[in-house]
Amino acid sequence: MVRKHGPVKNQLTGLLLVAPALTLTLCLFxxxxxxxxxxxxxxxxxxxxxxxxxxSNYRQLVDDSSARHALVFTGLFTVVIVPLVFxxxxxxxLLMQHQRRGVGLLRAGVIAPVTIGFATASYLWLSLLDPSTxxxxxxxxxxxxxxxxxxxxxxxxxxxSMVVIVxxxxxxxxxxxxxxxxxxxxxxxxxxxxxxxxxxxLRVLWSIKLPLMRRSIVLVVIFVxxxxxxxxxxxxxxxxxxxxxxxxxxxxxxxxxxxxxGNLGYASAMSVVLLAVVxxxxxxxxALLPRKGEAAA
Amino acid sequence: xxxxxxxxxxxxxxxSGVAVLFVSPLLFGLLNSLKSPGEAxxxxxxxxxxxxxxxxxxxxxxxxxxxxxxxxxxxxxxxxTVMATVVLASLAAYGFARFAFMGSRGLFVLMLASIxxxxxxxxxxxxxxxxxVSLTNSLLGVILVLATFQLPFATFVIQNSFSSxxxxxxxxxxxxxxxxxxxxxxxxxxxxPGVITAGLFAFFAAWNEFFTVLILLSDEPKYTxxxxxxxxxxxxxxxIHWGILDASVVITAAPCLLMYIVLQRHFVRGIMAGMxx
Numbered sequence: 001m002v003r004k005h006g007p008v009k010n011q012l013t014g015l016l017l018v019a020p021a022l023t024l025t026l027c028l029f030x031x032x033x034x035x036x037x038x039x040x041x042x043x044x045x046x047x048x049x050x051x052x053x054x055x056s057n058y059r060q061l062v063d064d065s066s067a068r069h070a071l072v073f074t075g076l077f078t079v080v081i082v083p084l085v086f087x088x089x090x091x092x093x094l095l096m097q098h099q100r101r102g103v104g105l106l107r108a109g110v111i112a113p114v115t116i117g118f119a120t121a122s123y124l125w126l127s128l129l130d131p132s133t134x135x136x137x138x139x140x141x142x143x144x145x146x147x148x149x150x151x152x153x154x155x156x157x158x159x160x161s162m163v164v165i166v167x168x169x170x171x172x173x174x175x176x177x178x179x180x181x182x183x184x185x186x187x188x189x190x191x192x193x194x195x196x197x198x199x200x201x202l203r204v205l206w207s208i209k210l211p212l213m214r215r216s217i218v219l220v221v222i223f224v225x226x227x228x229x230x231x232x233x234x235x236x237x238x239x240x241x242x243x244x245x246x247x248x249x250x251x252x253x254x255x256x257x258x259x260x261x262g263n264l265g266y267a268s269a270m271s272v273v274l275l276a277v278v279x280x281x282x283x284x285x286x287a288l289l290p291r292k293g294e295a296a297a
Numbered sequence: 298x299x300x301x302x303x304x305x306x307x308x309x310x311x312x313s314g315v316a317v318l319f320v321s322p323l324l325f326g327l328l329n330s331l332k333s334p335g336e337a338x339x340x341x342x343x344x345x346x347x348x349x350x351x352x353x354x355x356x357x358x359x360x361x362x363x364x365x366x367x368x369x370x371x372x373x374x375x376x377x378t379v380m381a382t383v384v385l386a387s388l389a390a391y392g393f394a395r396f397a398f399m400g401s402r403g404l405f406v407l408m409l410a411s412i413x414x415x416x417x418x419x420x421x422x423x424x425x426x427x428x429x430v431s432l433t434n435s436l437l438g439v440i441l442v443l444a445t446f447q448l449p450f451a452t453f454v455i456q457n458s459f460s461s462x463x464x465x466x467x468x469x470x471x472x473x474x475x476x477x478x479x480x481x482x483x484x485x486x487x488x489x490p491g492v493i494t495a496g497l498f499a500f501f502a503a504w505n506e507f508f509t510v511l512i513l514l515s516d517e518p519k520y521t522x523x524x525x526x527x528x529x530x531x532x533x534x535x536x537i538h539w540g541i542l543d544a545s546v547v548i549t550a551a552p553c554l555l556m557y558i559v560l561q562r563h564f565v566r567g568i569m570a571g572m573x574x
Contacts, residue, residue, distance in 0.1 A: 006396065006397065010396050010398075011396065011397075011398035011399065012398070013392070013396045013477050014392040014393070014395075014396025014397060014398040014401055015392070015396075015398050016392070017388045017389060017391055017392025017396060018388070018389045018392040018393065018401070018404070020385050020388060020389070021385040021386060021388065021389035021448050021452065022389070022404070024385065024441065024444065024445050024448065025408065025411070025445060025448060027426075027445075028423065028426070028441060028442055028445040029411055029414070029419070029445055029446075031422075031426060032419040032422035032423045032426055033414065033419060033422075035422040035425065035426065036418070036419060036421060036422035039421065039422055039425065044425075092315065095308075095311065095312060095315065096312060100308070102309075103312070105316075106312045106313060106315070106316040108557075108558070108561065109315075109316030109317070109319050109320045110315065110316060110319045111557070111564075112319065112320060112323065112554060112557065113319060113322075113323070115501060115553040115554060115556070115557040115564070116323075116505065116549070116550040116553050116554065117501075117504070117505025117506070117507060117523050117549070117553070118505070118507065119505065119507035119523035119524075119526065120505065120522075120523055120526070120546055120549045120550050120553075123526045123529075123530070123542060123545075123546050124322055124323070124326045124543075124546045124550070125322065126530070126542075127326065127329065127539050127542055127543050127546070128322055128325055128326065128329075130539065132340045133337065133338055133339070133340060133342050133539055134342065135325045135328075135329065135342050135344065136325075137341070137342075138341040138342050138344075141341070149341075169319070169322070172319075173319070174568060177565055177568050177569075178568060178569075181569055226415065230415050230417045232417065232507075232508050233507045233508065236507075236511075237527070237530075251417045251508070254417075254418075254420070254421065255420075255508075255512070258420075258421045258424070259424075259512055264421050264424075264425060267421045268421050268422065271418040271419070271420075271421055272418075274417075274418050275414065275415075275418040278413075278415060278418070279413060279414075282413050
């Protein structure tokens with residue numbers, strides 16, 4: 001679609017068509033991006049006037065153990081959910097990849113949680129996992145998996161596992177769809193050839209199929225890693241200001257600093273750092289994408 | 298396929314088991330929502346409501362406001378976001394696809410790259426900007442923010458649809474004397490898959506948005522459904538009315554599930570389109 005620019009009149013039409021979207025993007029994307037950087041150099045209270053303080057917000061951030069803890073915790077959470085979602089998603093994709101009567105309905109069941117919000121999902125699970133009135137507590141007891149209902153909010157380890165369960169439940173359908181698409185992109189001949197060779201299934205998957213579906217894998221990893229690094233809803237709702245602040249994520253810390261403590265400047269500095277981290281991760285992962293021309297599904 | 302050397306029966310057993318496992322939280326939420334207030338606090342809980350009732354759906358009251366108020370707020374925000382996103386993105390996509398201007402290519406790439414900057418890290422300056430122009434605590438402010446962050450993906454998906462229209466179509470339209478506006482009108486049915494996909498994702502994003510609404514809106518009567526849910530559990534913990542919470546969760550989740558069931562094909566297409574970039 002590389003085309004020479006048309007006559008001036010056409011160019012003007014193009015500009016006019018793009019203008020509304022461009023205006024909104026400039027006002028509510030580009031402007032906040034710049035303003036955020038500027039705010040991070042200021043003492044900027046929620047109410048009242050602001051003053052330039054140079055890099056002092058960043059200097060404070062370096063020594064802020066609770067901010068560092070939030071970033072490390074968010075990273076650990078991400079490191080837990082990425083492999084979980086990927087491996088379980090791959091298992092589901094392998095299970096449901098072929099056309100069979102009713103497979104569409106079964107896939108839809110796995111995808112359904114993807115469509116509801118993280119907040120909605122969190123409240124649903126909060127109710128289901130309540131130690132006294134929650135149905136899952138009773139189900140686990142009836143299945144003889146536990147002796148008495150688990151009190152999930154009792155300690156931070158359990159509370160965290162509850163958040164992991166909700167997050168994985170919400171993201172698995174997405175991973176399944178993308179990885180299934182990847183599996184479908186593997187040429188039939190490759191599969192046939194490996195069958196003739198008598199190669200074992202797991203080996204075929206590991207050394208032939210997975211490398212061919214690198215694109216799908218990288219995109220699942222990027223998507224889940226971003227979801228993990230930016231997570232807020234599940235933690236705000238399920239663990240809140242949990243035991244000794246151990247389950248506060250980076251975005252939660254920013255929210256708390258800006259809108260509860262009213263320190264917009266300091267929160268902006270945190271946002272700039274988080275953006276840098278997120279961009280670095282995304283770019284590193286994008287670099288793993290197959291180059292143009294390389295076989296990819 | 299050998300991996301599925303599971304017999305047919307075994308495959309159906311395993312797969313149905315998995316599907317049931319995924320759907321069961323939604324199903325139990327629905328069943329709980331039909332319990333009477335007394336049964337909702339029963340220990341241990343019952344699996345099925347003994348005497349199903351819809352009272353939880355009608356008895357929600359927050360400061361005198363029923364669930365209808367919050368449902369309406371959600372509908373307004375979701376529909377307006379979808380409209381704004383779809384209209385602006387379609388115009389921009391048409392411009393990018395058919396009327397290349399100086400710098401349009403670079404602008405398009407820049408717009409796509411902006412997807413990498415998540416809105417969460419821009420919330421603080423966004424709040425400051427909207428506050429300055431009195432758009433905090435306003436549905437309009439929320440709509441503008443949500444639409445802005447849907448635009449890159451929407452423009453990309455719709456632009457793809459425009460690019461797939463064969464050149465002959467445009468030539469024929471031009472020969473017939475159709476101007477730029479008229480050509481857009483006759484092309485719209487052809488790009489509708491892209492438009493529907495963009496609209497569907499804008500709907501899910503707006504309907505489910507929690508963080509943005511929590512920060513930008515402060516008056517309870519303006520809350521959307523997901524944020525309204527917070528008011529049901531804050532306050533004295535242990536005093537939660539689970540039946541009402543479950544009913545509200547069902548009402549919040551239902552439109553998404555319905556939308557997904559009706560537009561399934563477009564949903565999967567959207568996920569795949571997101572991968573194309």
